[in-house]
Amino acid sequence: MRALSSKRTRDYLGGILMIALGMAAALRGSAYHMGTLSRMGPGFFPVALGVILALAGLAIAIGARFTRYEGEAQVLPPEWRGWFCICASIVAFVVLGKYGGLLPATFAIVFIAALGDRDNTLMSAAMLALACATVCVVVFWWALQIQFPLFQWG
C-alpha cells in the first residue's frame, strides 16, 4: 500500500489497468461477429472501444513516465474493517433478502455496516438497525407497497 503513495505509481497502475481492460474488451468483443463498416456486427463497437481504451491506457502510462510529479499526496492507511463490513452488509442484504425476507435483510445491512465504523458499539449498531427496520416497515412496506415480503421461510 505504501507504493500507492507515489502519484507516478498510481498513474502507471491506472494506465496498465486501462490497457488490460481495453484488450480484454477487444478480445471478448471480437468473438462476436464483427462485420464491415457499412454493415456493423455486434462485435464492432466493443472492439473499437476496447482498442481506444487500451490506447488511452498507453497514453496514461507513457504520460506517467514523463510527467514531473511534485509534492506527495496524502495517502491514508487502508480501512480493512470498514471495507469488509460494508461489502459484507450488502451481501447479507442480498442473501437474507432472498431467504429471509425484507426485515431480516434490513436489520442485517444496517447492523453490519454500522459495525464497520470504529465509533459504533454493538448496542448503537443494533439500535440503528432497529430504527431503520421500523422506517422500512412504515415507509417502504406499508406506504409504498414495495414488492418484497417482510419475512419468507427459505
Next chain:
Amino acid sequence: MHQSLVDLWYGFGVALQPHNLMWSFFGVLVGNLIGVLPGMGALSAISMLLPLTYTMHPVPAFLMLAGIFYGSMYGGAIGAILLNMPSHPPHAVTCLDGYPMTRQGKGGTALGITMIASFFAASFGITVMVFASPLLVAAALKFGPTEIFSIMLLGLLAGGTMARGSPIKGVAMTVIGLLIGVVGTDVNSGTIRFAFGFPELTDRVDLVALALGLFGVADFLRSVNRMHFVGTETKVRLRDMRPSKAELKQAFFPMLRGTLIGTLFGAMPGTGPTITTFIAYAFERRISKTPERFGQGALEGVASPEAASHSKTQVDFIPTMSLGIPGDAVMALLLGALMIQGINPGPQLISEHADLFWGLIASFWVGNVLLLLLNVPLIGLWVKVLQVPYRLMFPCALFFIAVGVYSTNNSLFEVNEVLVFGIAGAIIMALDFPIAPILLGYVLGPLVEENFRRALLLSRGNLGVFFERPISLGFMTLCILLVAAQIFFAIRAARRKRRDTRDTGYRAASEAVPLHNE
C-alpha cells in the same frame, strides 16, 4: 406566436382546475420526498406510482407523473449536494461541486442557489417552449443519425475532458462507461454481449445500481472511519442557509449560461439532461478565470448545470412528445405512460391533445412555484440532517440504496451490481480517475452505437459522411477544436512549468503544482 399564447392561457385553465391541481401537487410532493431519499429517484418513484394512473384520465395522470418527475429533480439535487448521492444521472455533475460545498459548510447556500437557478431556468425554458415550439420541431426534424452521433461525440468528449486532472483519464473513463453500456442484448442482431452468463445482464446493467454504486457505495468505502460529519462540525446558523448577495451575483451569469445551454440542447433529439449538464459544467470550467476551484466547491459548478438541466427538461418535452424520441430513461418512462393511456407521441399530439400538452406546460410552471414554496423553508431541515454523525448516516444510506435499487426492478441481483460498482468505483478513485464520465458513457452508449451504425449504413461505409453534412461538420469541428485546445493547454502548462523551475532555480517541492493534479 399569438396562437401559442392563446393555447398557453388555455393550458393554465386546464392546469389550475382544482382536480388537476390536486394531482399535480400530490405528484410534486411525492416526487420531492422520494427524490431526497438516496437510492430512490424519478425512475423508482414513477415506476411505483405508474399503476395508479391506469384508472385515471390522461390529463391528471400525466400531470401527476410529470410532477413526480420534476419534484424528484429538486429532491435529487438535495441528495446530490448534501450526500453526494445522485439519484438521477444529471445530478452526478451537481455532486462534483455541490458536495465539496457541503463539506465546507456551505450546503445550504448550494441548495438555495440550486432552487433559484432551477426556477429561473424552468421559467425560461417554458417561455422558449411557448414561443419557439414550431421552430424547434422543424429544426429537430433535420437531425439524422449522422448529426445525432456528432453531437453525442461532442458531449462525450466535453464530459470526459472536463474532469479535474488528466483529460486522458476522463476519456478512458468515458470509454469504460460506453463499454458498460454495451453489456446486454444488441438491438440489431439479438446477440447477448458481455453478460458473462448472467441472465439478468441481458437487459443491461441497471442505471440506478451503477449510479449509486459509483457515487454512493464507493464514497462510503473511501470515507468510512475517515470522516466524522458530512458537513462541518461547526454549528450552521440560519443565516448560512440563505445565499448571500455576493454569492447570488457570482451565480447569476453561470445560471444564465446554463439556462441558454439547456435551452439550446433542449430541442436536439438524442441529448438528455445528463449530457447537457456535463456540457454546461465543462463550458463553465473552460471559461472560468479560476478553473482550479472546480471540484472543490465552486458555486458556478452547481448553478450552471442545474439551470441547464431544468431548462433542458422543460424544452425537452417538445421533441419527446412530438417526435417520440426520449432524451433519457425517465422521459422514456413518461412516454410509456402516455402510450398506455392510448395517446401516441408524434407531430399530431400537440394539435390532437391540446389540453394535455398545454396543460402540462402550464403545470410545469405551477409545479415549480409549488416546489419553491415547499423547499425554501425546508432547507434548514435538510441541513440539520447533516448534523447527524457519519457513523450513523452511512449505514442508513446503504439501506436506502439497497431498497431503492431493489424497488426499481424487484431484483436482488441489482443490489449485487451496486456492490460490484462500489468496489470498482473505489479502486478507480484511488487511482485518481474521475467517475462521473462513466455514467455519461453508460447513458449514451447504446444511442451512440445505434446512430453510428445507422449513419454508416446510410452512407454505405463512408466515414467521411460525418464531415460532409453541414450540421454534423459543425459538431465535428467543435470536437477537433476541443481536443486541440486540450493538447495546447497541456503543452503550454508543461512548458511554463519547465520555465518556472529553471528561472527560480530552487522551488520547494510542496509549493509547485503538479501537472496532473487530482
